[in-house]
Amino acid sequence: MRARGFWRLGAVALLVAALAVAARAEIAHRPAAALDRPLDLLIGVAILIALIAVALAIRRTRLAILQFFARYRPWLAGPIAAAEVVPEPGDWLLTGVDRRGEPVRLVVSVRRLARDDQGLVIGRNRRIADLVIADPGVSRRHARVLSSSDGIALVDLKSKRGTWVGETRLPPYAKPVAIAAGSRVKLGTVTLEVRRA
Secondary structure, three states: OOHHHHHHHHHHHHHHHHHHHHHHHHHOOOOOOOOHHHHHHHHHHHHHHHHHHHHHHHHHHHHHHHHHHHHHHHHHHOOOOOOOOOOOOOOEEEEEEOOOOOEEEEEEOHHHHHHOOOOEEEEOOOOOOOEEOOOOOOOOOOEEEEEEOOEEEEEEOOOOOOEEEOOEEOOEOOOOEEEOOOOEEEEOOEEEEEEEO
16 A cells, blocks of 8 residues: 555544544433443544554655655766876776766775775775776676785675676685786776776
């Protein structure tokens, strides 16, 4: 049932409770009225149904509002320009284009890699990825870039469409594979060229 149906059910239940209260008041002045207990029970049940219906209507309305904003958030927010990251000498650049032809430029900071033992996560979701590629062909958490003795290495994080270094597909959570300058890395449907800044 939709939120509108729950609102209507709540309104009908409140109307029944109000009518029962009015009937109870009408017969209250009569001595030992036989309808006191059934009317009290009807009032209680009607109010309980009304409360449950209103709670469900509020929940359904809230879910509908959240679904609306989730569906139309990109349109409502408009284009958001990502902050330009300026690479320092020695940093790594992964550049290419996504499926829509939009440029992709990831700056892998050597200084940041040195601070973080876990490396940097590349993915689609800004909340759980350090380096973001806004392409549906890239998983939310796609791959991890780690510091290695030769520069940087890559580990696949069990991505849906896979991680490739050259022509080799990386098995999920396997040993990090070193990436050399000039090599090509494929994350799902996005191919990137690796070079030093």
